Structure formats: structure tokens, C-alpha cells
Amino acid sequence: MTRLREHSSDLHLSAGPFGGVAAASLDEADRVDAFGTDVAATLAWAVGVGAARGNQRSLADDWSFLAAVASRDVGAARILEPHLDALDILDQAHRDGYDLDLASVQADSESSWGVFAAEGAGTRLEARDDGSGWLLTGTKPWCSLAQHLSHALITAWVGDERRLFAVALQTPEVTPHEGPWHAKGLPQVVSAPVDFAAAPAAPVGESGWYLRRPGFAAGGIGVAACWWGGALPLRDALVDAARRDGADQLSRVHLGRVDAALWAARLALRSAAREMNGLPQASHPATLAARVRAIVADAVETTLAESARALGPLPLVADEAHARRVADLEIYLRQHHGERDLARIGADIAEGRGSW
Structure with missing residues (x-):
């Protein structure tokens, strides 16, 4: 294929405040070895992007940036998008007035995030409050990069409704499956079930809010x-x-x-x-x-x-x-x-x- 052309302006609608940060982030991406295929390196870059981008952005800014990343490498965009989506969800929860106890699941500005909201036949993840905090038990399907991420926002059943929770993934109570994942496309972005055995979790919004x-x-x-x-x-x-x-x-x-x-x-x-x-x-x-x-x-x-x-x-x-x-x-x-x-x-x- 010919040398990759610059496409970031093809969708961009305004010279918004994310523009300079986006350009710097794309320049940094070009310096990441195996960008998109080296999951650890790409995740580290994504965490930096999330920390740098700020709150004063338009949707056109965000979507233009995602498109520009995907034009460089589809896998990189697949890694970046859920991390930024999770940060947006947490920011929205703050704006809606919810108190988030992310410290209880050891989440901070260095956390890497996924968003796990899929449901599957024969699997169910349930949440219960045992009086000292919320615990997740069961299996969640289609959890992308769970072996690599530090944290995830994940939907679990509370009775007949689904509620969103933040959970640390690298703990003894959480067991990501290695597969099955025989995909020839996005082979590095393994999307497999994860088992939870009374894993501590912090609620994000009320039931149904997500x-x-x-x-x-x-x-x-x-x-x-x-x-x-x-x-x-x-x-x-x-x-x-x-x-x-x-x-x-x-x-x-x-x-x-x-x-x-x-x-x-x-x-x-x-x-x-x-x-x-x-x-x-x-x-x-x-x-x-x-x-x-x-x-x-x-x-x-x-x-x-x-x-x-x-x-x-x-x-x-x-x-x-x-x-x-x-x-x-x-x-x-x-x-x-x-x-x-x-x-x-x-x-x-x-x-x-x-x-x-």
C-alpha cells in the first residue's frame, strides 16, 4: 500500500481546543513501535491521550480523532475507543451528580479502561450489596482486552435491571478467559468471557442509568x-x-x-x-x-x-x-x-x- 495519507481534517468541523492535543497525540502515535499490534505500548499511549484531552471538546473533535487513529491502524482505534468511552461515561456520571468511589477499586488517572456491556446466552453477571460494598459474581461475555486492562466499566444485573459498575480486573477474584479467539482480524484484541467471584465493584449511576x-x-x-x-x-x-x-x-x-x-x-x-x-x-x-x-x-x-x-x-x-x-x-x-x-x-x- 502507498504511504498513509493524512486524513484527520476530512471529518473535522472546527478548530476546537482538542485540535492541538490531537495533533500531538497523533505525532506520538507515529513514534510508538508496533502501534496497534503491541497492546501494552498502545494502551500506554491511550492512557496518555485520555489524560491530555481535557473536557472542552465537541463530538466532531472526538470522532475526527478516532477516525485519524483508525486511518493509521484499526487495532489502535479498537484499543483506544473503549478507553475514551469509559472516561466519557465517568465524566458524565460526575456531571449527573453521582458520587463515584473509584478509589475503592484502586482506579486513578493511570488506569486503562474497557467497557463490557454485552450479554450472552447461558451467562449472567449479578451484583449484590453485602452491606460492606458491592460484589460481582458470574460470567460476562465479550470482554475485550480483559487480560491487559487494569479496570473496566461493566454492566451487571441487580434484580431485573442492569446497573453499571467499575471493577479492577487484575485481582484474584477476576479470571479472564484466553479464548476462544481464533480471529485473523484483530488477533491482539482478544474478546472472551471473564469470570467474577465476589469481585469488589463501585456503582456508576443508578440502575438503568447507563x-x-x-x-x-x-x-x-x-x-x-x-x-x-x-x-x-x-x-x-x-x-x-x-x-x-x-x-x-x-x-x-x-x-x-x-x-x-x-x-x-x-x-x-x-x-x-x-x-x-x-x-x-x-x-x-x-x-x-x-x-x-x-x-x-x-x-x-x-x-x-x-x-x-x-x-x-x-x-x-x-x-x-x-x-x-x-x-x-x-x-x-x-x-x-x-x-x-x-x-x-x-x-x-x-x-x-x-x-x-
Whole structure:
């Protein structure tokens, strides 16, 4: 693949206060050996990013930065995004007036965070207050990087409702599984179950707050910004192919399809950033987030398919960075649930939510 081009301005909407920090963080990323594949080094960089970015940012700032990181390495974005999401959740809990006892789980500014909220058949994580504090017991599926992270925000059942808790992962009461994880894409980001045996935890918000909080939808769009940024170097490869001597009309057709799809996805991200920042207020943020994720996911699927047709097998077997990017994106995109997510959009519209 050709040298990576700079894409951080492709989504950016304003010269906000995160701009200088973002540029410095990206420069630092370029100096990290095995950025994205060395989990420890990339996590250390991510913790530094979280500590430096401050609170005065727009969604466009955050999503632009995530996209720029993904354009460098999809794995790095996959490592960074949940850490920043966790920090945003904790900040939102503070703003909503909740007292957080993070010291009880030894969390501080040097902590590395994941967000574990998935549910799975046959597994259940329960929380109970034994009078001296909250304890987590059971199994949580799909816990990415649990063997590497110091802490996580994790949903657990309290009766019939889910509540969010902060928990330290590197303790005797917590046992991350090593797999199964046979993925060829994102092999370093192992997402496997974790067993909890009366692990101490600190509540974050009341029951149900995590799912209904302002900002939940924005976090989902942040993942889509990573997908979008990760696809930009594939567009670059198509541009280079269309410029070669002897390039035929079909190479331009493939490029045109990808360009139009990614351009539309960019507009969707920009529109969502404006709307969720209050211009105007999003009346149904969950529907907006689902629409944006569907648009971006389709655009990236189109990019993967068209680049495969246009470029053939050579970069998949001879260009390590290109092959890894394709494999990483294919796994990362599975966080979008395709027709099930579209069905949720349809249900929202049928029930009168999320009108244009």
C-alpha cells in the first residue's frame, strides 16, 4: 500500500481546543513501535491521550480523532475507543451528580479502561450489596482486552435491571478467559468471557442509568467513526490504482463507488455531530445513532468489496499492512448487527420515534 495519507481534517468541523492535543497525540502515535499490534505500548499511549484531552471538546473533535487513529491502524482505534468511552461515561456520571468511589477499586488517572456491556446466552453477571460494598459474581461475555486492562466499566444485573459498575480486573477474584479467539482480524484484541467471584465493584449511576444516559448513542457513533477512518487508506489504494498508466475505466468505477459511499458516510457523521451538539437537539438519539452506524457500515462494506475487486489478491498476500487492515475491519464491523439494527430503526419509525 502507498504511504498513509493524512486524513484527520476530512471529518473535522472546527478548530476546537482538542485540535492541538490531537495533533500531538497523533505525532506520538507515529513514534510508538508496533502501534496497534503491541497492546501494552498502545494502551500506554491511550492512557496518555485520555489524560491530555481535557473536557472542552465537541463530538466532531472526538470522532475526527478516532477516525485519524483508525486511518493509521484499526487495532489502535479498537484499543483506544473503549478507553475514551469509559472516561466519557465517568465524566458524565460526575456531571449527573453521582458520587463515584473509584478509589475503592484502586482506579486513578493511570488506569486503562474497557467497557463490557454485552450479554450472552447461558451467562449472567449479578451484583449484590453485602452491606460492606458491592460484589460481582458470574460470567460476562465479550470482554475485550480483559487480560491487559487494569479496570473496566461493566454492566451487571441487580434484580431485573442492569446497573453499571467499575471493577479492577487484575485481582484474584477476576479470571479472564484466553479464548476462544481464533480471529485473523484483530488477533491482539482478544474478546472472551471473564469470570467474577465476589469481585469488589463501585456503582456508576443508578440502575438503568447507563443505557438511558445522554451520551450512550454518541458512544455508538464513535465506533462508526473508527470504521470510517479505517477504510480511508483502502480508498487511497484505489486512487493510486486509478492513476496508474494503463488504468482502465473499471478502476475508476470502483473508485467512484467507494468515494461516493465514504463521502455520504462522512456527511452522516458530520450531521450527527452537529445535531447531538444541539443544533438542533436530537429528539431520538438512539435512532440517529442507529442510522449513522448503518450508513457508515454499508459504506465500509462497499469499500471492502470494491477494493477486493479492483486490486485483486496481490495486496492481500503481499502487503502486510493492507491485509491486516482488511482483516481488522471485517472483524470490527461485526459490532454492527446488520438487519437486526435496521429492524430497530424500522421499529422506531413505525412507533413514531426519530422522524426527520
